[in-house]
Amino acid sequence: MATKEKLKYERPVINKINAGVTDKFGMSTKMEIIEEIDSVKITDLLNEYGSPVFAVSENTIRKTINELKQSFTTRYPKVQIAWSYKTNYLNAICKIYHSEGSWAEVVSMFEYEKAISNGVSAKKIIFNGPDKSKADLEKAINNGSYIHIDHFDELYDIIAISKTSKERPKVAIRVNMDTGIYPQWDRFGFNYENGEAWNALNRIMLSEKLDLVGLHTHIGTYILTPSAYGVAASKLSELAVKLDKKYNHKIKYIDMGGGFASKNTLKGAYLPGKDTCPTFDQYAEAITNAIINSEIDPQNMPTLFLETGRALIDDAGYIAGTVLANKRLASGRRSMIVDTGVNMLFTSFWYEHEIYPAQEVSSHTEDTTIYGPLCMNIDIIRSAINFPLLNKGDNYVLKRVGAYNMTQWMQFITLRPNIILIDTKGKTHVIRENETNETMTALEKIPEHLK
Amino acid sequence: MKIKKNIAVSESGFLFDSNTGDSFSLNETGKQIVKMLNENRSEEEVRNYFLNNYDVEEGTFENNFNDFINMLQNLNLLENEG
Ligand SMILES: Cc1ncc(COP(=O)(O)O)c(C=O)c1O
Secondary structure (H helix, E strand, O other): OOOOOOEOOOOOOEEEOOOOOOOOOOOOOOOOOOOEEOOEEHHHHHHHHOOOEEEEEHHHHHHHHHHHHHHHHOOOOOEEEEEEHHHOOOHHHHHHHHHOOOEEEEOOHHHHHHHHHOOOOHHHEEEOOOOOOHHHHHHHHHHOOEEEEOOHHHHHHHHHHHOOOOOOOEEEEEEEOOOOOOOOOOOOOEEOOOOHHHHHHHHHHHHOOOEEEEEEOOOOOOEOOHHHHHHHHHHHHHHHHHHHHHHOOOOOEEEOOOOEOOOOOEOOOOOOHHHHOOOHHHHHHHHHHHHHOOOOOHHHOOEEEEOOOHHHHHHHEEEEEEEEEEEEOOOOOEEEEEOOOOOOOHHHHOEOOOEEEOOOOOOOEEEEEEEOOOOOOOOEEEEEEEEEOOOOOOEEEEEOOOOOHHHHOOOEOEOOOOEEEEOOOOOEEEEEOOOOHHHHHOOOOOOHHHO | OOEOOOEEEOOOOEEEEOOOOOEEEEOHHHHHHHHHHHOOOOHHHHHHHHHHHEOOOHHHHHHHHHHHHHHHHHOOOEOOOO
16 A cells, blocks of 8 residues: 555646637636535535436525515515426426425426326416317316417317316416517417417407416527516516406416526527526516506406526536546547536537536646537537546536426436435435436337347 | 757746747646656656656556647647657
């Protein structure tokens, strides 16, 4: 055994100094280090649960949803959040949101049944999306869930069902519209400007078999302009006022959908997301001003529903992992191969994900391309980042990966890792076990002649 | 392997090429290697020094060392051999 304590090794580098040239963001490249998440050491996490590993902070989830509530409830009397299941539908995660009072927002029967099994009352489920079969609709109607109608074919299905069902369907329509942002999402719901939305509302009212309870929109995702929400809320309020005038009918809620930006940086963005992302207060100000200043009868203010997804959970998710190798490309560029691939980091197609060393590093950095471990050319985590000189076996942490990755990930080439919840006391729990070969072959069948 | 004569290296790891006016920064380990090359130490000696004094495996160091020497060559900082 060596008696002398050895020096910490860092691979030797030489960098040309370009006087006066700063990086793209015009900021210093001093690297933050993440050695722990909510007081849990990254090295402990990796030793116990393997590498890579997803870690979700219960603390951050609870803190963030309470910030959202605070921003809206201080400006508007009735606010209800519905957890957007597709963003992250691990049962443990959903149950945290439900324990904070969130309803469930689902877009398929799979998600609907997940919400039921998570103990959500069917009367607190919002059923969105273009894909609802007749059987799905019958079930949701009989259970008294809120159905947000996407298109006329769905509306006619519901009217047909209502003729025989005991329960009156509780419905809203999804409205798409021009809010001044590009791209304008027009594939979901009924258009406002061309009168389609008003037409759908009239058909619902005239059918006399449906309870028109709300108006819904989801203007897009990662919307950086709060004023677009102001425009959308004004247009929905306008429809509410017209319904009151024509039918003396008062809707119970306005649902503004999701779409608030998270602090991630979009690919191609010039400034980091944490500097450009609007605050919940800014979104709340735009939305609540529009509703309060509309012609809606102040005695009958609708409840404001929110289906915020990524902005609620992105910051709570991390991936910790290990450097597999360093390599010099033929072009002379440094590349680093890590054990997180795009198969488990779907959002790397949209975001320049923040990545940090998980142990002490010197202040030296090198322009680096970070690749995932898949044998695929598209497997790039960061195409160009000034990054410290991690060695093979060193650890790193990817930040803000809580939204969409744990639902849109795919089993490809390799197995998916453990997902850990760090509870509010700093205790760790597996909330989804790592896959094994058995998990993957359980559904496969071999025809007799190939056995 | 030798660093060119027109190149000055400071204690802090700052390297200046008086022919081109380019300057470079070295990290600790890079500085150590350049220092030893300047002292006319052999590749063998550099390798032994690192394996004895640093927490690094032979294969890793070998890789990194070759890569580093390549970089020095590309940046035109090494004396032409032969
Ligand atoms: C209807 C609906 N509501 C809410 C959301 C959540 O959106 P976000 O994650 O952008 O907040 C989505 C996402 O696609 C959606 O389609």
